[in-house]
Amino acid sequence: MSSSDLITRVLANKYSPNGAPSLDNFKVVSAPAPTKDSLKENQVLVRNLYLSVDPYQRGRLSGATNSFVPRYELNEPIYNFGVAVVEAATSTGIAEGDIVAVPNASWETKSVVNAGTLRKLPTGTMDNARDFVTVFGMPSFTAFVGLTTIGKPKAGETILVSSASGAVGQIVVQLAKARGLRVVGVAGSDDKVELVKSIGADAAFNYKTCGTFTEAIKQAAPEGIDIYFDNVGGEFLDATLANINTGARIVSCGMISQYNVKSADEAYGLKNTFNIVTKTATFQGILVGKYYGSPTEDEFMAEVGKLYKEGKLRYRIDETTGLENAPQAVLNLFDGKSFGKSVVKV
Structure with missing residues (x-):
């Protein structure tokens, strides 16, 4: 199997109920790449572009079942907000080349996701796809x-x-x-x-x-x-x-x-x-x-979008390149090493 037939995945390896997490909480592995031939009805094959890294992910690594967010399941990919490009789709509303926001993007280079969970981003977004997990994230x-x-x-x-x-x-x-x-x-x-x-x-x-x-x-x-x-x-x-x-x-x-x-x-x-x-x-x-899909989200996009377009809003980004380096990006949130909004460029 050639490297083009493989994807990189970041799995939850162990829980840390207390104390600081470590690289042992994660496992970086290779796996067979999904293909468009494997898609079922209303499924989409995406290639992840950017993944958001956020402090609340610490709770998902605790193993707690009574938290405000579900825990990560061991030996399964961790996930968070992401932006991806569509490589194939069996949904009439999404086509190859579309840029989509993925609410629970698995930390893997390519994923198969249900079309109904995706939000199609404006045409021409490829050049500023990162904005949707940063300044508009x-x-x-x-x-x-x-x-x-x-x-x-x-x-x-x-x-x-x-x-x-x-x-x-x-x-x-x-x-x-x-x-x-x-x-x-x-x-x-x-x-x-x-x-x-x-x-x-x-x-x-x-x-x-x-x-x-x-x-x-x-x-x-x-x-x-x-x-x-x-x-x-x-x-x-x-x-x-x-x-x-x-x-x-x-x-x-x-x-x-x-x-x-x-x-x-x-x-x-x-x-x-x-x-x-x-x-x-x-x-x-x-x-x-609970505010997603509400008028408040429209107000947010209008106000922040206007300020950003006019150059009146600055946003520092701490970008990590390579999915294999994503676990360290998570840990950097808790020891002061991150500076700005942390993202991973897949």
Whole structure:
């Protein structure tokens, strides 16, 4: 069998309920390539172009059966949002050469998928296919939904954004600035802080070198926090609660500081939750799935598309080339090595 008859696949190899994942959680293998002759009715053969890499995938590697996302099954390909080109189809609505968004794209170079799960992207998308897992991808949509539906921003307010150089944070910073807010961003290196400032943050600081979180927030936002877009949880969330204003809105998007704790005893216990009561604050989580196909998605595409087309929105991308290197791209999310929105170019 020649190399052209084989595909590369990334399988789930083992679960890690606690602690940090490692390369042992994955297995990279070769397998026979699917062919158009194997397609059944309403199936599509796609060649994956780009795959999204996101922190929530950590939960899929835990093995938990009661999580908000299904676990990856051992010895089966892991999956996430992707963009692919159609090589063959038995569906009348999709043709060879079409570019499609794949919600649960298997991490393999080629896949057979059901036509009904795909979203056909505009003609001519090949040159900017990556945009649909980056600037128009799930993290960006999450940023838009969290900011607009929970944050309810008003011009003149102050928003604090953690992981502000990340996939979600970059969009929050720029959309908030476009709405006339004072934006304070937080990141984990001086280079990342400079990026956050360059995309519009009025103030930004490195949480690794800022000293006491509570005081660092107070110094960056002496007028207090009206909206906190939280991507980290833990001690930083607690420090923010100590700095919120009356009527504050906390958008709970992620808690990456807590994903790899080794036990419940190691998890950070919040101390300033009474401020949610005394400041009559709103504290709400965001899962973006239910907003797909809604008018909110149309609003997102219109607003972000316009800003992006006009050159008023920048988006840093951390691209890994080669599916065989995808496992390391996942691990890089949890040790600060990724910078921007992480994707794999298949």
